[in-house]
Amino acid sequence: MRQGLVFCFICLVLTGCSLPLRVSVDSPDANGKSPARLLNIRIERWGEMRFSGLLALRQGRQGLYYALLDATGVKLLEVAVAGDGRHRLLHAKGALQDSGLDGFLAEVLTRTYLQEPAILPCAGSWWYKLCREENASGKGWMKYGQAGPLQIWQVEADRGQEPGDVAVVYRQPWLGMRIFLEATKLF
Numbered sequence: 001m002r003q004g005l006v007f008c009f010i011c012l013v014l015t016g017c018s019l020p021l022r023v024s025v026d027s028p029d030a031n032g033k034s035p036a037r038l039l040n041i042r043i044e045r046w047g048e049m050r051f052s053g054l055l056a057l058r059q060g061r062q063g064l065y066y067a068l069l070d071a072t073g074v075k076l077l078e079v080a081v082a083g084d085g086r087h088r089l090l091h092a093k094g095a096l097q098d099s100g101l102d103g104f105l106a107e108v109l110t111r112t113y114l115q116e117p118a119i120l121p122c123a124g125s126w127w128y129k130l131c132r133e134e135n136a137s138g139k140g141w142m143k144y145g146q147a148g149p150l151q152i153w154q155v156e157a158d159r160g161q162e163p164g165d166v167a168v169v170y171r172q173p174w175l176g177m178r179i180f181l182e183a184t185k186l187f
Helices: 002-016 094-098 101-114
Strands: 021-023 036-045 048-060 063-069 075-082 087-092 115-117 122-124 129-134 140-147 150-159 166-172 177-183
Touching: 048 101, 063 101, 075 094, 075 101, 087 094, 087 101, 101 115, 101 140, 101 150, 101 166, 115 122, 115 129
Parallel strands: none
Antiparallel strands: 021 115, 036 048, 036 177, 048 063, 063 075, 075 087, 122 129, 129 140, 140 150, 150 166, 166 177
């Protein structure tokens, strides 16, 4: 009986604390094409570089699609991510098949590019809330997820000189993770 009450309480807490989110999805341009970009990506854990390469990213009405490439352009991962964060692995090369990197990057990209609080600057409850704030300089923004007084993750973006040129840093401090995303300079 006691275990049943504990289970019911946990279910109530988990279902009653869902975030009031809106999904931000870029609409296609005048030619009907989805916005796509090629980014440099660098993944660090506890200050040690774990991966450096390229990330091809395309946003659409249903979510986003990404392909992780090594520095020479070889496709390592290909993943489709729905607006709610669910992902589907389309292609994985070698050891990356069972690494969990596809799900982790899907979560990072969903938080960075798709999740927005329904009400600015913050939406949620004392249990968990999602916030987005503009930088004091007006040249970027910061988005974070917070559980009680603890910040679980954070994304900072700074706009560059060129249109669409944004440098993004994703942090998950309790895991020691930092992911840097920056527009590539091809020519």
